[in-house]
Amino acid sequence: MAGARPAGICGSRGGAATFHRVKTGNKPTELLRADLLEPHDLAALGGIEFVARQIVEGFIAGLHRSPHRGFSVEFAEHRMYQPGDDLRHIDWRVFGRSDRYYIKQFEEETNLRAYLLVDVSASMEWTSDADRIPPKLWYAKQLAASLALLLLRQGDSVGLIGFDHEVRSRVAPRGGRRHWYELVRTVGALHGAGRTEAHTALRDVAGRLRRRGLIILLSDLLVDAETTRLALRFLRHRGHEVLVFHLLDPGERELPGMGDARFVDPESGEELPVSVADLRSEYRDAVVEALLEWRDALVPQAVDYVVVETDQPMALALRAYLHKRERLG
């Protein structure tokens, strides 16, 4: 199969698992799932639509080997048993009353509304290594598209908001496979600019979601922490489930290797002269402390907080989503 495909890519049709040939050092060529590829390799595969689909396909293929049994469904009606039906679905109570075999029929849940909030501020366009690590916004777009596809496949309705200091684009939540293409188009058109004010988008969502829903925030969280946390608590207070993906470029964990430098905030233009050698360890401390503060502030509010580094495969983020979704039933 691999030999018949263009170099580097193996594909599938009709939702079958998709594998990609990846050169790993001196070792023989191996086949890997797209959701386990490094973002740098993923970026070489193609556009958002293709990549997101490959990620989701790969991810779901992995789920088949897991103990997960499927999604929640809701009882719809009874019908007569016919040979070949699964005996586990026979309603034995009805059999006791009527001495006939009836099969329970179920209906998929379609009433979960999810909103994907994508931070499109200027800081999201930054990457510490343009050759190896994609920008945070690229990562957020891929993740958003993948999450949307997963949600839609489960029958949920998905909406999207792109924001910086205000809402830049909005897609109302709907279900159906076709809706995904609209979401992908919208996501693909997003580009980073402006300052970040996540609470604006969060309040916007809060005003639009009347039923309990799932809000997934994809941001580097270089925002005003207090107002953002307040907005997240407000959402939780309204009964919404919240999942925060804190996107972190690996270059943000560690200061670059240089002597003196004037560091400039791409959003505010603020400049800070620093002797890197003097602050390197302290900066490392500050990053860890900031992450711990986010976690300590959100986890007690039952907000799922996931730090995703942009050189990590998508599967980790998707797994976090999956756990969340399982808890929602």
Place this chain on the structure above:
Amino acid sequence: MGLLTPAFLVLGAAIAVPLILHLFQRHQGPRVVFPALRYLRRAETEHARRIKLRQILLMLLRVTALALLALAASRPFIRAAGASHQPTAVAIVLDNSMSTSVVTGDVRLLDELKSRALETLEAAEPEDVFWLIRAGSPWEPAWPGDARTTAARVAETEASSAAADLRAAVERARAVLDAGAGARAAEIHLLSDLQASNLMGASEPAQNAPPVVAWVTRAQPPANIAVADIDVGGGVAPIAGQRSTVAALLTGTGTTDSVSVRMALDGRVIAAATAPVGSATILPFPSRATGFVGGWVEKDPDALRPDDRRWFATRVGPPPTVAIGGPMGLVDEALAVLESAGRIRRAALRDAEVALLPAGRGIEGLPPAQSVVIVAPDSLLELQAVNRRLGAAGIRWTLDPPAGSGVARFDPATLGDGPLRTLDQVRLSSVFRLTPPGATADTVLLRLNDGTPWAVRGIRPGGGRFVLLGSPLSEQATTLPTTPALLPLLDRLLGPWIAARSAVTEAAPGDEIALPGGATSVIGPDSVAEPAMAGFRLGAAPGLYRVLADDSVLAIIAVNSPALESDLRRADVRRLREAFPAVDIVTADRPEEWGRRIFQQRVGREIWRPLALIALLLLVLEALVAATGARRAALRVRHAPPVPPRTATPRETQAAGG
């Protein structure tokens, strides 16, 4: 503490680098877009104080480490804490003057001084160089050599009979060190009895003079009585066939007021007496035939033996025949007195050995080999005629009119302590200037108190001698004819001053003397003959030196130590420092102290290794302090609640069941 390679201290300038970086660093680096600026600001705000303290600590550690490294590179050592020393050039000034022959207890002082010198040489390193300067033998060169050869020279050093000039010796030592020490450290080791008479005056203050380590002997100088002076015939040479006297002066200190003295002539004791200390004792000088006579006066021995005997020499001869060229008033009468005393004989002008010529009159008729005494004219009018006569006689001196008016006197310094001392009372109202012909070897016998010559002696082209006097000997021109000084002046003038033979009868050891013409050899006290040469240098041994022309004796020279050398009083350390101003003088009076004082650039244990080690530890500490933040951050991460870890590789993630 000292430094072996102090030039490396310039490396210490490197401490300016961390200092400048600390004080003037303004973080003017490149512009870097960095979105996580809030974390950076947070780190800076929260840790500003600690960062500042750490920066100061790092700066101090770096500065200290660099300073220690520079210090270690200059190879420091602890002074006087070890047996070795840095390469040193040492000038050993060993005083072997007569006074160091003194014996105190059972030890001769010179041996004590030699022991100290040998201790210096035993402590020498192979890179050291030495010069031995024998202060009591100033005519010797400064002997260079290594420790072994110098030790041999020290061991063979014997006391001389000469005096030491310690100032001159130290200045010589300074000169040889300036010329030959090179990059070595320099020291002068002064080994002397520090005799006060050897430290007269003071040296010029010297810059960068090498230090002087001086030995101060603890033994007190013993009492010493010396035969300090001998005067034969009261300063007038004995006349053949006439008896004379010898006056021996005893000086010194002691418990006795008088000592026994003996006098010998030509090796035979001919007189003895008990002489009081502090005054002259008159001993009889027997009638002798014409010729040179040598002898000695000796006292009983004491702690300093060399000055117990003093040598003398004189020439016994017939009185000179004298003629006078014209009437000279009182001078005629004085000559009559000298004739009656047997000091001179009268003769015709052409037959006399010495002609006394007023205004040089008659010199043209005398043979060129005849000695003449030319007296200045009474009148200025004769001046040109006198100068013509002088020129005609081959005498190139001229008489010129006096430069000024007034009364002149003799310079006391040229009169000596003998009978001529009374000339200092003489007044000269008429004085002509004696003008030399340029460079001349003629001798100035007497000078006036303004330094101008009054009596000069020279040799005429025909071999005869001349003495030219700057004043007429008349009562109108000078008070000389009416004073007692006239007789001894005429006696000298007509005797030894004008005599054809050498007048040198006494000298100090090592003196360079002019031998009389015709001399072929000199026989010293050790009976060893040395060939005569111009500028003959006498030996160090006292005694009689006979100047020979083949087999005949031309002169006998008595060589004795300077009388001051018998004065054993010592200078104290203060006087020593005064004699050498601006010189670092270190003294020692015990052998063990001497061992510690010498080689001041002593290299104790070098301490560059511990310094380098400390610097290294400081650099390690600096690295640890610099990395403190990193470790702390790592610890926090380890103990913090889990933040989603990074995924190292896709393979790991897949293996985990993704």
